[in-house]
Amino acid sequence: MTRSVYVTGVARGDGRQVVELGVMELLTRQVDRVGVYRPLVHDTPDRMVELLRSRYRLVQDPATVYGMGYEEAAALQAEQGQEALTARLVEGYLRVARDYETVLILGSDFAGTNLPAELGVNARLANECGASVVAVIGGRDQSAESVVAEVRNAHHAYTNLGCDVIAMVANRVGQGVAAEAAGALRATLDVPVYVLPEEPTLSAPTVSQIVDTLGARVLLGDEAGLARDALDFVIGGAMLPTFLPALTPGCVVVTPGDRADLIVGAMAAHSAGAPPIAGVLLTLDEKPPPHVLALAARLAPGTPVLAVPTLTFPTATELFTLDGKLGAGTPRKAETALGVFETHVDTAELTGRLSVARSERVTPMMFEHALIERARADRRRIVLPEGTEERILRAAEVLLRRGVCDLTLLGEPDAIRKKAGDLGISLDHESVQMIDPQTSPLRERFAERYARLRAHRGVSYELAYDVVADVSYFGTLMVEQGLADGMVSGAVHSTAATIRPAFEIIKTRPGAAIVSSVFFMCLADKVLVYGDCAVNPDPDAEQLADIAVQAAGTAARFGVEPRVAMLSYSTGTSGTGADVDKVRAATGLVRERRPDLMVEGPIQYDAAVSPSVAATKLPDSEVAGRATVLVFPDLNTGNNTYKAVQRSAGAVAVGPVLQGLRKPVNDLSRGALVQDIVNTVAITAIQAQGGDGDRPDAGGDGQERTEGGAA
Template identity: 40%
Template sequence: MSHAFLLVSTGSGAGLTTVSLGLVRALDRLGIRAGFCKPVAQLHDYDRGPERSTRLIEHMTDIDAPQPINLRRAKALLGSGREGLLMEEVIALFQQSARHSDVVVVEGLVADAHAGYATRLNTAIARALDAEVILVGKPEADLEEYVDIAANAFSGSNGTALIGTILNRVGESSEEKPCLQADLLQTGSGGNEAVRTDEMCKKMVEKPFHFIGAIPWLPSLVAPRTADVAHYLGAEVLHAGEMQQRRVQCMELCARTLANTLSVYQPHTLLIFPGDREDIFVAACMAAMNGVQIAGILLTGGLRPSFGVMNLCEQAIRTGIPLLLVESSSYQTASKLAHMPSAVAVDDFDLIDQAMDHVANHLDAEWIKTRCAIDRKPRLSPAAFRYQLIQQAVQARRSIVLPEGDEPRTILAAQQCQQRQIADCVLLGDPEKIHQSALSQGITLDDGITIIDPTVVRHRYVEQMVALRHHKGMTPQIAEDQLQDRVVLGTMMLAMGEVEGLVSGALHTTANTVRPAFQLIGTSETAKLVSSIFFMCLPDQVVVYGDCAINPDPDAAELADIAIQSADSAIRFGLEPRVAMISYSTGESGSGQDVNKVREATRIVRQRRADLIVDGPMQYDAAAIASVGRNKAPQSEVAGKANVFIFPDLNTGNTTYKAVQRSAHVVSIGPMLQGLRKPVNDLSRGASVEDIVYTIALTAIQAQ
């Protein structure tokens, strides 16, 4: 998985897009294959086209960037509590960007007074991608406090994800006022302008994260074209001239006498005056005849110079002066221009190219190169795990029987699985009731969903069930009675190979789901017993808990088998297992029957599977928290880094999983059963539609 650098800003006006594009340019200069991703579109109020960052990166580079998620959809998912689904979509976009890249520059959202959701989204994106965060800000009084807050916001169990800061607009005068915004744009000294060392830069250098660069303020890089001013005002173009080439670095409202305006006829200046001030108009044209490249003339009040004056100045106008007309008064026009956005126009590619070079020139290239060379394997975040789960299930595309076929949540889950091509679901139940239940929830079931009426097919399995269980005294009458239970019927369909997996439990107990599997499916050749795991989607990572549903009090050999099964399941689903055998003591600090059982189980695992990283006995905090692990078990490869937790008994496992799930509001996927010849999985009776979908996906992957 590629490195992910998530750039987030301290607020509006920090130039997040420009710095993001500049970082891409810097990476390209270093020979590093860079991708770009803007996960959620954040259009400016004045944007009318596609999201600007994605459009610009595609025009300025050969990067094929994915189209971002619509902001309205993102806010709707957040508002409905479906942040997990939103992050899965973010992961999908990132994967597109990362396909042929070593590093992906991810542009976050700008948090301002109108975007309170931005910080929450940026934090979620950082966790979903396990991204390294770079903070982009401009020198201002409260920047230092914001950086400290951001370091905490992006922190996790293993420290902060914030790796560096970039200061933009360094050297911009704090006295500049937006009364006429372009008055801020007096000509600078160009690309050789030295970075002014100010107090804020010094403070950033002293922070524990790297100060990646200070980007000096170059007014020429935000100078709009005269055409941009015309577009913003909706001005009538009397003469286009060179309006696409000439840039406005200064605006002058000419309200004084001619003698008192002589100093304003300067290059890159937009002159604003009423159309009946013919003296000013003629003076501007004389300046043009003398070689002064005025940015343009903006006539106000809907007034035009007389025909005779226009004829007199025709040759001057032909030098390329843009000539614009607005109906508003000079004062109204100036007021509107004072609020003209400073962002570069989305089609001003020349200026964007200069800005990218300017940013790249002032970033610490050696540090960037060194950071990208770090062999870093991102942790598997909950969003990445769920995305990966769905993608693997789509590739597997197995048939899964759902015995509780008329249960409303199960019906919705089957419909979602069909639409997302996760699995081919088979619903057991009365077809009429199933369709009625679907319609009452506002859906029409897809034709690809199979519905089987148990009363029609039940008799087919009597003889086969007797053959499977004759050694236990099974008779046709007993088989017929047991097949009244749809879970038993579904399990027989699985045993006969008519389906490839079974999911039940929305209405039934674990025993109701598991017992037929024990009797009709049986344990696989490689397992000594059937056990279970939960995938616990903690805020920062996915971990495995086992066994939390099946075995009340396993002995040492059984506990070792559970650990090996759980580690293999972790591998199957993309985790590199570091197995902690949980007990009430760590290492050699405790003794007694219970802790000795865990110690012996650890020995057996190491003996049977030397390839696994396992340690125990170990307390939960020593296994999960890096600082505690270093203190209690400094030599352990597992302490503080465990991602597979094996509990000594069902009492401990089930209690811990429910406590973590409910108290920390953690999504848990499972229980997933291990050790059966064919996959059967149980649901919690409180399972949501989303829980059922993920359990079906798990089952489909197991069935490969």
């Protein structure tokens, strides 16, 4: 039977989209196929539905998502009554429920709906669909006492109408009253109550939204600039010396178009990061001369300059009524919303109350969810040497908003802040640290340490002092010295530049013969582990066995039951030759070292993963046809295979994840996307939580390696 969850409210303006997004996140962590149903809709496509479709890669037919429009519903209710309306809307739900394990139902929005007794309509639908209810109450600009009263009244209203209320959420509650309201509510209701504080960046409109609402012309600005949040509006009318101190971070400057001094002054302030602004909005239909716009563009590339024909005062009046909106076009707001939800909701408790059975299949999204969840559970500090790289900064924003880990960004702090400001990213966060290796007091300490470590190679203090200024070496020494728990690099550096310092400084952990790598290959319905696809060009039998044992441990660490296939061009005893003999010998070594592991080899790829082929070639094998860890005989085979599967099968490849180091350092592909970086940082944080190397204060006589690898 399909399990459904109905997210509803009692009035408009409750910011319910944050809760809808959060509940969808919880459902997709547990269930492979989640459907969405919006019984009543203003316009299609609906903004929230499109966000869910894009973020959670929903393949549901859009025609099944919506019940009917509000006008049609009001007319039907007036002509044929409540029963007819309910029957029609439930029919729409059943069309979705037939095809999905779980359905998220998005209740009406109480905004110009023209439906009598709208709360009752939502309650009746929830009951008829057999859905549990999560009710949301808006607490903006209310006292703690008022929030408590509103939540209690809403709870009584829905329970008195027979609803199965599993949680109440007070949203957009003022920062100063949230804790008081939460304490009072926990003592008064018999269901969990979560209080979500007001988050300014969620209620702030984007510059793009300002363009759409005012019909503004875009004189300057790129896509990243238009995606910035307008956190404040500063009306520019004073002379420049008086105007500049009034600027606030993330503000939009509103000024007549003939005030070239304020335009240039605001852009210069942004360029200096004092403070970074969201953009400039020019009124009175005045366009600055071309040379002024050219100067503004050079001062702050990408920063939007907009123009409207209206006067300053009515323009400002309209701006102050704008409210931020979640949608497919605002992915950064979605990350912020999830961060707020996950910080203030007991997600384990709510997941339990949702009572959805976890799917046996593990989809790429479920695997990614699990990474974020595990990293958040025991936060670590990860150092990112490429602090001014755009993808790194965008990933850092996601990691910080979701509370995944603490971060250290390497690079000149002003350059990092300027780049972040140009991207509309705020790094004013207690979890962010910025260090310039060139000027840091740590440079001398690290030079002494590196010179000691490399004395056998003739490295002097003077040479070490130059070497440790390199961001990769500096970041690696931070990890080795316990000032960070792990490092992720490689977005703009080669694999060798990222992992050579780790070989020299961190070295292999006791019991590991070599450093190797794996990729988590997230297919449509399962996760496989491929190794080694990035580090060791041609491992011998001993090294291949070590790769297999390490890969099995990594798989188990991340929730993949290890069934190890030692791959070759031959299966069983059907072939001979040096390459097959190497794999056969490695398989024997794995069995000697880890008799508890399920391992098969030599075995061909098809026999390893296809039950039908396995039934013919190795019918008695406990691994054949069910392999989850696939160990390739050499780098050429492994690297090409993972890329072929990634591109041809649409698999999500997470990695390379390095294994065998005393402390975690991981490499990125130079083509890594923002989500790839987020996943790799989460994996690194999980490795740092324990069991994958020594803790920061541990010793060890690890081995040193200098091999190259594949990008």
